[in-house]
Amino acid sequence: MIERLAVIGVGLIGGSVALALRETGSVKTVVGCGRSKENLVQAKRLGIVDHYTHDVAEAVDGADMVLLAVPLGAMRETLSGMRDHLQSNAVVTDAGSVKGSVIEDLREVFGEVPGWFVPGHPIAGTERSGADAAFASLYQNRRVILTPTSETDPKAISRVELMWRQCGADITRMPVAHHDEILAATSHLPHMLAFSLVDSLARLKENDEIFRYAAGGFRDFTRIASSNPVMWRDICLANQDHLSAMLTRFADELHELAAILEQGDSEGLLEIFERAKRARDRYIDGVE
Amino acid sequence: MIERLAVIGVGLIGGSVALALRETGSVKTVVGCGRSKENLVQAKRLGIVDHYTHDVAEAVDGADMVLLAVPLGAMRETLSGMRDHLQSNAVVTDAGSVKGSVIEDLREVFGEVPGWFVPGHPIAGTERSGADAAFASLYQNRRVILTPTSETDPKAISRVELMWRQCGADITRMPVAHHDEILAATSHLPHMLAFSLVDSLARLKENDEIFRYAAGGFRDFTRIASSNPVMWRDICLANQDHLSAMLTRFADELHELAAILEQGDSEGLLEIFERAKRARDRYIDGVE
Numbered sequence: 001m002i003e004r005l006a007v008i009g010v011g012l013i014g015g016s017v018a019l020a021l022r023e024t025g026s027v028k029t030v031v032g033c034g035r036s037k038e039n040l041v042q043a044k045r046l047g048i049v050d051h052y053t054h055d056v057a058e059a060v061d062g063a064d065m066v067l068l069a070v071p072l073g074a075m076r077e078t079l080s081g082m083r084d085h086l087q088s089n090a091v092v093t094d095a096g097s098v099k100g101s102v103i104e105d106l107r108e109v110f111g112e113v114p115g116w117f118v119p120g121h122p123i124a125g126t127e128r129s130g131a132d133a134a135f136a137s138l139y140q141n142r143r144v145i146l147t148p149t150s151e152t153d154p155k156a157i158s159r160v161e162l163m164w165r166q167c168g169a170d171i172t173r174m175p176v177a178h179h180d181e182i183l184a185a186t187s188h189l190p191h192m193l194a195f196s197l198v199d200s201l202a203r204l205k206e207n208d209e210i211f212r213y214a215a216g217g218f219r220d221f222t223r224i225a226s227s228n229p230v231m232w233r234d235i236c237l238a239n240q241d242h243l244s245a246m247l248t249r250f251a252d253e254l255h256e257l258a259a260i261l262e263q264g265d266s267e268g269l270l271e272i273f274e275r276a277k278r279a280r281d282r283y284i285d286g287v288e
Numbered sequence: 289m290i291e292r293l294a295v296i297g298v299g300l301i302g303g304s305v306a307l308a309l310r311e312t313g314s315v316k317t318v319v320g321c322g323r324s325k326e327n328l329v330q331a332k333r334l335g336i337v338d339h340y341t342h343d344v345a346e347a348v349d350g351a352d353m354v355l356l357a358v359p360l361g362a363m364r365e366t367l368s369g370m371r372d373h374l375q376s377n378a379v380v381t382d383a384g385s386v387k388g389s390v391i392e393d394l395r396e397v398f399g400e401v402p403g404w405f406v407p408g409h410p411i412a413g414t415e416r417s418g419a420d421a422a423f424a425s426l427y428q429n430r431r432v433i434l435t436p437t438s439e440t441d442p443k444a445i446s447r448v449e450l451m452w453r454q455c456g457a458d459i460t461r462m463p464v465a466h467h468d469e470i471l472a473a474t475s476h477l478p479h480m481l482a483f484s485l486v487d488s489l490a491r492l493k494e495n496d497e498i499f500r501y502a503a504g505g506f507r508d509f510t511r512i513a514s515s516n517p518v519m520w521r522d523i524c525l526a527n528q529d530h531l532s533a534m535l536t537r538f539a540d541e542l543h544e545l546a547a548i549l550e551q552g553d554s555e556g557l558l559e560i561f562e563r564a565k566r567a568r569d570r571y572i573d574g575v576e
Contacts, residue, residue: 123503143501185489186502190509193481195564196545200538201473202567211571213431214474215411217512221478224505225568229561236557240549247546250488254539257484261524261532269524273517276483279490280513283499 002027002163006063008056008078010034010043012125013095014069015134018048020167023136033059043131056081060090065163068094073234076105083109086116091156093118093163097183099147099176101238115153118160120146121179122169123187127226140168147176184242191232192247194225290315290451294351296344296366298322298331300413301383302357303422306336308455311424321347331419344369348378353451356382361522364393371397374404379444381406381451385471387435387464389526403441406448408434409467410457415514428456435464472530479520480535482513 002021007014010032021027032049033056034040040052053059060066060082070078075096086092092114096102099119106113124142126133144164148157161171174182201210236243260268290309295302298320309315320337321344322328328340341347348354348370358366363384374380380402384390387407394401412430414421432452436445449459462470489498524531548556 123501125503125505127505142503145501182494182498182501185492185498186506190485190506192545193485193542194509195561196541197478197481197538198564198568199560200541202563202571204473206470207567208571210470210473211567213411213433213470214571215413215430217413217415217515218474218478220508220511221482222568223508225564227505227565229558229565232561233554233558236549237552237554240552244546244549247542247549250485251539251542251546253484253488254481254535254542257480258532258535258539261528261535264525264528266521266525270517270521272487273483273520275490276486276513277515277517279495279499280486280510283490283496283502 002065004029004031004063004065006031006033006059006066007049008033008059008066008068008082009070009074010040010048010052010131010134011069011129012133012138013122014067015043015046015048015131016124016136016138017067017069017095017163017167019134019136020139021163022047024166026163026166027065031059031063039131043134046131046134048131048134057085060085060087062087064089064091065159066090066092068092068096071228071231071234072096072098072101072238073230075102076108079105079109091116091118091159093120093146093160095120095122096238097121097187097235098238099179103149103176113149113151115151116156118146118148118152118156119176120144120160120164121183122164124169127223129228129231137168139164142169144169144171145179146171146173147179148173149176180239181242184239184246188235188239188243189246189250191224191227192236192243193250194222195229195232198222198225290353292317292319292351292353294319294321294347294354295337295357296321296347296354296370297357297359297362298328298336298340298419298422299357299417300421300426301410302355303331303334303336303419304412304424304426305355305357305383305451305455307422307424308427309451310335312454314451314454315353319347319351327419331422334419334422336419336422345373348373348375350375352377352379353447354378354380356380356384359516359519359522360384360386360389360526361518363390364396367393367397379404379406379447381408381434381448383408383410384526385409385475385523386526387467391437391464401437401439403439404444406434406436406440406444407464408432408448408452409471410452412457415511417516417519425456427452430457432457432459433467434459434461435467436461437464468527469530472527472534476523476527476531477534477538479512479515480524480531481538482510483517483520486510486513 018030030049032052122144306318318337320340410432
């Protein structure tokens, strides 16, 4: 049982953890912390938090579990803010979409990766944000990746794993760099493509007309371009190396595809499309 | 009232037209035509067609309305097949996603764009295909673009417009090239990107693991990569010029984006993401 959970950043991710733990009776008290008073008031009204504060030092005071669910760009400042206020038995974890940058932030603030910090990333979310978007079943049967380092205390890992299991999630462990490479492919690159395509079309002079004739497939394809721009700016910068390599490689492949198309290479096109359909039907629909 | 409708290609598109016209009592008899016996038997079982045949000449015999809902690559052969068998009051329309190539096919087969042919394109569909996928409400409040030429008979246009209105659709007219340019942007390019991304990831050596960590956003983003590969190969080749120009331009933009990312240009990234989110929220969600 978590006695006192501090959720720093009470949005879709942090709010849903609190709701899931409450539903399974796995937490006694939840303290919310964030910048927007309106969002915190709403979080209390929705029963996500019992108390709230704008001060991270106050939020972690007395907490045995701390969840950092802030944008990656706010991670370092948040860590600094809690630095001298954690109680001795506290375990801290985060939900950032890039893990290498969090490790860097930890080294910067604490001079090491503290044993009580368990880097984590729930593979779940929607394009919505804020406390209003939170719901208890968000993590049900979803994967949570933990990327502990050799310095991480095994007992801290166990406590964080238990928390995510109580939220209904399946837990996997992997190395930091491996996580960041996989997520660059399955999440960060698709977001870059969706943002970039919508922006590109919006800048065409007939953009009004173009969007008017967009059908269902386009809506699904570009749904992720409605995600929070600040959060995604932070993610892309935090995973800069893996992501820019992947982006460059994909841009090269599109140039090749354009060449295949210009040559009217019917076999070449069909081969790509068939391989893609097979892969998607097999891997993606299998887990839906 | 349509006396006898010939649907050449009884899949999602053609089958849904038949079902919608039946539901509004706008057609007496529907004849289906296609290559797969299994699909035609299923179409009859589902009440989509009254009769079926594999022979396009037989299918159009006695029909006052003919809908060509075959892949673009089969359009020319289909037109040749019906050439000497249409009755004098017949109107023919199609549902191809590219209109320039259909116009070329018509000139090739008939030496001109016949007055009784009304080129059309319903902006509707799902990633599913076949008679099984058809449903009567597919075109409800969807747009249908007609691209008649100066040679098209106004009476033929009216009859086709009436048919689509009876399916619940809104009708717009626009020039052939303009249609093909707009659709390259909103439909053909996104499909190319989705096919290409999934194929690219499937060819990575850790592809099993990559797809395992794909979350909801990725599933939506890549849904269109489960579309019919042959149909899309045909569409891409038919709209080759517009599409390859757009693909090259977008690949260039991705290279620029990679550069922005490598420079750590936080403002530049945020600007793109914010513009994209604004455009999507405004244009896309407004029509959902």
